[in-house]
Amino acid sequence: MVKIAILGLGVVGTGVAEVLAQNAEKVSSSAADEIVLKYVLDIRDCSGSPFADLVVPDFDRILADPEIRVVVETIGGVGAAYDFTKRALEAGKSVVTSNKELVAAHGYELLTIAKEQNANYLFEASVGGGIPILRPISQCLAANEITEIYGIVNGTTNYILTEVAKGVPFETALKDAQALGYAEQDPTADIEGHDACRKICILGSLAFGQHIYPSQVPTEGISKITPEDMLYANSVGRKIKLLGRALRTDSGKIAVYVAPHLIHTSALLAHIDGVCNGIDVRGNALGDVLFYGPGAGKLPTASAVVADVIDCAKHLHARKYLAWSKGGPDIASDPGTLPSRWYVRTPKGGDKAFGPVEHLSCEGQNPDHIAFLTGPISQQDLAPKLAAANACCAFRLLD
C-alpha cells in the first residue's frame, strides 16, 4: 500500500482524487499495489467536498508523516508550491505536479534535489494536459538525437483562434473561453503566450538536456492576429496557430520562441482546433511524430497526474528518467537569426522594401492595406523593413 497526499483541492486536485476513486481497480492493477489518498491539504472550507474528511490545513503534518511517500502538488504558481515541493523532496518523498510555471522556473533545482534524495519529481501533466508527451520524449525517442520540437501547447488561445476563424469576434471568443472554464479571469498568461512559453521551456529542456528559462524565450501572443489575417492565410491554404518552438541550430545552440505561425493545411497541426493541443517531435532517425489530445481539463490532466503517481509508486527506491542540466546564457541561440518566409500586412505601398513578394487577396479586405508573403529572411533582417513600411503585423510561415 502506498499512501499519498494532494496539496490543493482546486480543479486538478479534485480531479486527481476523483480519478483515484473512480479508476481504483485499474490504478491498483497498473501500480501492482494499492494507492491510498490519506490527506488533502487545503486551507479553504472544503466541507462540501466528498474528500472533506481527508482535509488537513497544515503541510507540516503531511511532511512529518513517514507513511506519505508521494505528494501531488496541484497548488500552482511559484510560492507555496515551490516551498512545499522542495521540502517534500528534501524529505525523500516523491512529488508529482501539473504546475508548468514551477517546473519552467525551478525544474533543474527540484530535479537535482530529487536525484540527491533518490526520489522522483514527475510532471507529465505540466505540458499537453492528458497527452503523453514527456515520457515518450525521454523513453521512446531515447535512440534519437532530437533536432526540433514544436506545437500548439496552449488550449485557450487555440480555442480563441478557432472561434475567430469562424467569424466570432475576439472579445466574444475570449468571453466564451472564460465561461467554458478554458481561460482565467485574467487571461494575460494565455493571450500573451506566457503559458505556452513555460511549456516550450519544459519540452525544450527535456529534449535538449539543458534547462531553458522563460526569460530566454522571446514570446509573442495572439493579440495582433485579426480575422482579416486569417482570411489572407486561408487564401494560400494556411491557418494561423500559436506555436511554441525549440530547435537545435547549426551552431549547436538551442533557439526557442513562442509566436503565431501560418501553417499549411497539408500539415496535421493546421487541423488541430478548439482546446486541443498537438506537439510535433523531430528525431534524426525517426522523422516527425505528433502527439494530439486534450491539452487541459480536469480529468485529462488528472489522468496524467495519476499515471505519474503510479510510476512513483512503482519506483519508490529508483530514479525515473527525468533530468536535465543547469543551462545558462551560452546555450541559447537568438531565434531572430532563423530565416523563414513571412506573412506581412502593411498599409498600401508598404511592400516596396521587401523585394519580390507574393501578394495575397481575400474577401472583404481592407482597401487601405496589403498583405503578402516574403521570401526567406531572418527576423533581424526583416525588422527594419517592417518599421519602414509601418507594418501592422508579421507572422512566420511554418515551412
Next chain:
Amino acid sequence: MVKIAILGLGVVGTGVAEVLAQNAEKVSSSAADEIVLKYVLDIRDCSGSPFADLVVPDFDRILADPEIRVVVETIGGVGAAYDFTKRALEAGKSVVTSNKELVAAHGYELLTIAKEQNANYLFEASVGGGIPILRPISQCLAANEITEIYGIVNGTTNYILTEVAKGVPFETALKDAQALGYAEQDPTADIEGHDACRKICILGSLAFGQHIYPSQVPTEGISKITPEDMLYANSVGRKIKLLGRALRTDSGKIAVYVAPHLIHTSALLAHIDGVCNGIDVRGNALGDVLFYGPGAGKLPTASAVVADVIDCAKHLHARKYLAWSKGGPDIASDPGTLPSRWYVRTPKGGDKAFGPVEHLSCEGQNPDHIAFLTGPISQQDLAPKLAAANACCAFRLLD
C-alpha cells in the same frame, strides 16, 4: 557495457545497427551504459555490409554466449523467429522485435516465458513503426480504463488510398508503393488487411489485457474501394481509410475488426495521408489522444527497436510493463452486432430495402449505380439488405 546480437540483417536489422552506430552517444547516455553490437546472425552473404565482421551463421553461438544480454529479432515471420525468440528468452536473455506476426500469434506465450525468466520481451516497433504507442498505452494511460482504440495502422494501404484519392489507378498506386519499398512483391498481407489485423490484435491485447488472436478478428481489406466511392465520400466531407478497431462493448467483451471506414474531415485521422499511421486511444478519464508518425521505414522502425534495447539494458534484472493474459473465445464480441451508419453503393433501385437513406451524388458517377448513407444499423441486420440489393460495397461511417 551491455552486449547485444541482431538476428537477421534485413532492412530493419541493418537500420538497428546503423542507429546504434550513428547515435552511439545519445544511446549510451539514455541507457547510462555502453551498448555494444557483438553479433549479427545471418546465413546470407553479408560481405558488402559494414557489419560483415560481426556476422555469425549459427544461433547457438549467440545463445551460448553469456555476454549477450539482449537479442534483437528482425527475422520476421513465425518460423525461425519464433524458435530463436523462445530459446533466447528461456536462456534469460531479453528479446526486442518489430515482428508483429509473431507477437500477434504467440505474444502471450513469449511474454509468459519472459516473465518466468525475469527477462523482457519488448515490441514497440511492431505497431506504428517509429511512433511511440505501446509504452504510452501501458504507462501514460495507466490511470485510465481504455474503452476504445482505433487507427490507421498499415502505411501501404494508406499510401495506396491516398494516391487513388488523387485519381491514380489502384494498380499504378500499388506498383508505385512496391517501387518505393512500401509494399512487398506479394502485397496480399497489406491489401487484404492481414497486417492491420496483426497490429490491432497487439494494440487490443495490451489495451484490454487479454490476448486477441488474428483468427478472432473479421478482416476486410481495401480491394473493394473504387475511386467513385472516394468521390461519393468527399461529397459528404469524408475520406475512406482502412482502420483497425478494438473496443469494449456494453457486455464487457471486446469487439475487434479491420475494415474501411468513411471518416469525417473534422477528425484528424481523415488528414493522415501517405505511408503515415495514426492511432487514437480513448480513455475514460482522458478522452481521446492520437499518436501520429511514420508507420514504417528502416530508420523510424529501427529507432523504436533501439529505444526498446535501451530499456532492456536499463532493466536487465527487472520486468518491464508489457503483459496480458491468455485470452480465449469467451472474451470476443462479434463486431457484426455493432450498430453504425453505412455508406452503400448498389445498382439503381437498390435503396428500397434500407428505409430512409441519404442519397449521394458525385461528378462523373456511374448512371447505373446509386450511393447512399443508411441510418444506424448493425452489420448483421444490414447483410440481408445488401444481398437483396445486390450491393457493390458497404463501408462503415466512423461516428
